[in-house]
Amino acid sequence: MQMSVSAAVLANIHTHTDSNGYFSFALTHLDDEHYRLGGGSNEVSVWLPAPALLSVEETPGWTWTTTAYDGVVWRYEGEEPYIAEGMSVAFAYTSAWHGVAEYAGFSRTSAWPAARVTGVLYDSNHVRVTQHPSGDDEAWAAAIPCIEHATVLGPVVPEGAGGVLGVLLSCCQYTRRVRTRGSDV
Amino acid sequence: MKTMCMHAVLCAAGLAAYPVWAQPLQLLCLSNAPAAPRFTVPLDRTWPATNGQIEICLWDDDRMAAASVTIDDNQAADHAWWQALGATTGLRFTWFIITGRVGQDGSTWPSFAALAAAGHGMGSHSVTHFANTNPPWLGIAWEYHASRTNIENMIQQPALTMAYANGYVAPNDRIVAAQYYAAVRGVIGTPNRANLIDYMNAGSVSRTSVLGREYIDAVQFGTSSVAWLNNVVYKRGWLCAHYHSVPEASRPGAAESMAYLASQSNEIWTALFQDVIRYGQERDTAQLALLTNTPARVVFTLTDDMYDAWYDYPLTIKLRLYPHWSNAVAVQAARRVPLRVAATNGAQYALLRVVPDHGTVQVMDRDTDTDGDGAPDWSELVAGTNPDDGNDWLRVQSRALDTPANSLGLSWHSAPGRYYDVLCAPHPTGAYVATLWTNMPATPPLNSITAALPRAATTLLHVRVRSD
Numbered sequence: 001m002q003m004s005v006s007a008a009v010l011a012n013i014h015t016h017t018d019s020n021g022y023f024s025f026a027l028t029h030l031d032d033e034h035y036r037l038g039g040g041s042n043e044v045s046v047w048l049p050a051p052a053l054l055s056v057e058e059t060p061g062w063t064w065t066t067t068a069y070d071g072v073v074w075r076y077e078g079e080e081p082y083i084a085e086g087m088s089v090a091f092a093y094t095s096a097w098h099g100v101a102e103y104a105g106f107s108r109t110s111a112w113p114a115a116r117v118t119g120v121l122y123d124s125n126h127v128r129v130t131q132h133p134s135g136d137d138e139a140w141a142a143a144i145p146c147i148e149h150a151t152v153l154g155p156v157v158p159e160g161a162g163g164v165l166g167v168l169l170s171c172c173q174y175t176r177r178v179r180t181r182g183s184d185v
Numbered sequence: 186m187k188t189m190c191m192h193a194v195l196c197a198a199g200l201a202a203y204p205v206w207a208q209p210l211q212l213l214c215l216s217n218a219p220a221a222p223r224f225t226v227p228l229d230r231t232w233p234a235t236n237g238q239i240e241i242c243l244w245d246d247d248r249m250a251a252a253s254v255t256i257d258d259n260q261a262a263d264h265a266w267w268q269a270l271g272a273t274t275g276l277r278f279t280w281f282i283i284t285g286r287v288g289q290d291g292s293t294w295p296s297f298a299a300l301a302a303a304g305h306g307m308g309s310h311s312v313t314h315f316a317n318t319n320p321p322w323l324g325i326a327w328e329y330h331a332s333r334t335n336i337e338n339m340i341q342q343p344a345l346t347m348a349y350a351n352g353y354v355a356p357n358d359r360i361v362a363a364q365y366y367a368a369v370r371g372v373i374g375t376p377n378r379a380n381l382i383d384y385m386n387a388g389s390v391s392r393t394s395v396l397g398r399e400y401i402d403a404v405q406f407g408t409s410s411v412a413w414l415n416n417v418v419y420k421r422g423w424l425c426a427h428y429h430s431v432p433e434a435s436r437p438g439a440a441e442s443m444a445y446l447a448s449q450s451n452e453i454w455t456a457l458f459q460d461v462i463r464y465g466q467e468r469d470t471a472q473l474a475l476l477t478n479t480p481a482r483v484v485f486t487l488t489d490d491m492y493d494a495w496y497d498y499p500l501t502i503k504l505r506l507y508p509h510w511s512n513a514v515a516v517q518a519a520r521r522v523p524l525r526v527a528a529t530n531g532a533q534y535a536l537l538r539v540v541p542d543h544g545t546v547q548v549m550d551r552d553t554d555t556d557g558d559g560a561p562d563w564s565e566l567v568a569g570t571n572p573d574d575g576n577d578w579l580r581v582q583s584r585a586l587d588t589p590a591n592s593l594g595l596s597w598h599s600a601p602g603r604y605y606d607v608l609c610a611p612h613p614t615g616a617y618v619a620t621l622w623t624n625m626p627a628t629p630p631l632n633s634i635t636a637a638l639p640r641a642a643t644t645l646l647h648v649r650v651r652s653d
Contacts, residue, residue: 009612009643035613040558042582081559106640118583118593121613121645127552128559128578129613140606141564142649143581144613147593149642 010037010146011084013046013115015153017100021054023154024092027117029085036126037119037146038083044076044119049103049112049154052096059091069113070157083126084119099156106149117148210490215466216363218383223469226379226421228407232529233505237478239485241471242501243379243421244464247527247536248454250404251379251423251461252446254396255279255370255389257310257348261291263431268300270440274447277303279458281310281348281370281427284335294339301340306457308346309333309366315350325356329365345459345495346370348427349386359385367495368462370425376404376414377423382465387458389425394435396426396442405452423461463498466491467541471500476545480507481555482562483548489541499523499538502546506533510550516566518544519602519652568650569600569627581648593636597648599627607636608647617647 014026051070061078076082103112121129121144130141244251301307309332336344345367349357352372362369371386399411407420446455470490477484513535515522523538553562560578568579581597609619621636
């Protein structure tokens with residue numbers, strides 16, 4: 001099952017699931033002609049809703065950690081800046097829950113919060129954008145963080161699953177790289 | 186030594202002059218009339234021959250000559266006319282106010298304040314114009330000091346200059362005037378030679394109507410229809426004129442003269458008296474030191490001997506650009522330096538507006554990124570990061586994913602003396618839709634905020650930095 005939503009401007013996330021609790025996500029560049037989302041170490045992150053998390057796959061150059069609100073965040077820690085274009089980068093986890101739901105809410109506290117991608121703005125030559133492109137503030141230097149909300153698919157949270165969730169999360173390793181499914185992504 | 190004694194006298198009388206006046210390299214003015222030319226005046230614009238070479242332009246924006254138009258004795262009946270003339274021509278004029286007569290001769294402080302708000306300059310023309318110098322007259326220092334204080338209190342801007350009441354005759358005293366003013370205008374009716382300006386008795390031609398081409402041509406071309414002005418020594422000089430009342434019948438001629446001056450704005454810098462004398466004294470005491478000259482970067486310092494709190498008018502520095510610099514930028518300390526590019530003989534030159542004693546100036550191509558970290562050198566200088574360190578740039582980290590609700594945590598390494606704005610736009614080229622923070626002072630080493638995000642798929646938070 002696949003889907004993509006193109007409400008974002010610079011980057012988007014495509015979801016794939018095997019309907020058995022395995023979810024993979026591809027961070028892709030949208031076809032903006034002039035700008036890219038990217039960043040150096042610790043400037044780029046991807047948050048995904050991940051209830052009933054069992055395991056997380058390793059993504060080279062990225063570290064992950066669980067967060068509040070049943071999420072996992074991947075942070076880029078590569079030496080060279082990451083620029084979202086060309087080949088997509090993939091993230092994946094396995095959930096104890098197999099049902100599939102759409103996560104599209106803007107708020108972390110909403111029932112189905114969308115994925116969130118953060119980075120900073122680059123131009124198509126991979127040069128960090130240090131001024132607003134309108135040029136109306138020439139005297140300023142700037143960094144331009146970008147935040148993209150992307151609709152993704154994720155596990156359906158069963159009714160009354162709160163107690164189960166705590167047990168499942170305790171099985172998961174926090175803030176470290178793990179590899180559970182090899183190159184299945 | 187004489188001025189030192191006078192300072193002590195003034196302090197004892199409660200008319201303390203500015204405390205730094207005698208400090209080395211912080212001069213209030215060049216108080217002595219020059220005994221010899223301070224430098225050789227280039228009779229035409231000059232153009233550095235080698236890449237990266239720099240020089241100070243004789244006048245603002247490398248113009249050929251300078252001019253100032255001043256008005257004495259309050260002239261309430263002419264305020265509106267001069268105001269309108271300024272609006273029409275773009276010129277700005279300098280008013281020398283007899284402060285004791287304001288409110289008594291038809292002029293008012295609000296009227297002068299309105300002129301000042303429109304960009305016109307305000308200076309002193311004494312308190313009483315020496316209407317009665319018999320007791321209980323309070324003396325020449327009081328005339329100078331009280332008038333200045335009065336203007337500054339009423340107009341709320343510095344009054345750095347004065348015009349001698351009755352010209353430079355007794356009881357005027359240039360040594361006393363030098364304790365209070367950056368320059369004083371006299372009434373000697375010759376153009377000021379650029380290298381021989383007597384800043385404590387600057388020459389000025391009296392006009393009632395037309396400020397004729399015979400004077401203007403003298404400073405612009407060194408030629409004139411009047412024999413004594415037809416002399417190359419006046420070329421590239423500073424023409425100052427002073428008006429009193431301009432009767433109705435004289436106004437067309439005066440207006441035509443102002444329009445002509447305005448039409449010559451590429452060649453003649455018509456400016457406030459206070460700006461010309463600041464440019465002149467900064468220039469006359471300036472030292473320009475080229476520290477680095479490479480195809481990647483030109484670095485220099487500009488210093489002068491003048492009092493920095495008064496003398497912050499930018500001098501124009503001409504720099505021959507390297508041919509591969511398609512878009513030069515300059516930063517002084519942490520501020521972008523305004524510049525324009527002029528081309529001649531196949532070479533390009535940057536005209537940089539640099540304030541003396543305000544820090545090292547670095548000039549480079551806009552795209553130069555010495556350390557390859559993606560942040561251009563100029564932006565790193567503004568942000569206070571190191572353009573030679575590939576691991577140092579205005580790095581903004583988010584904590585969006587660890588925060589509740591629809592908010593975003595941002596943090597960045599901040600540098601002393603910087604201020605930050607955080608603005609919000611829906612698209613890289615979109616207009617800002619919200620200002621989340623403004624003028625946030627740096628709290629080195631880190632600034633952190635939590636910003637509420639709009640309900641939009643894409644949000645760009647523009648974290649921009651400037652220096653104080």
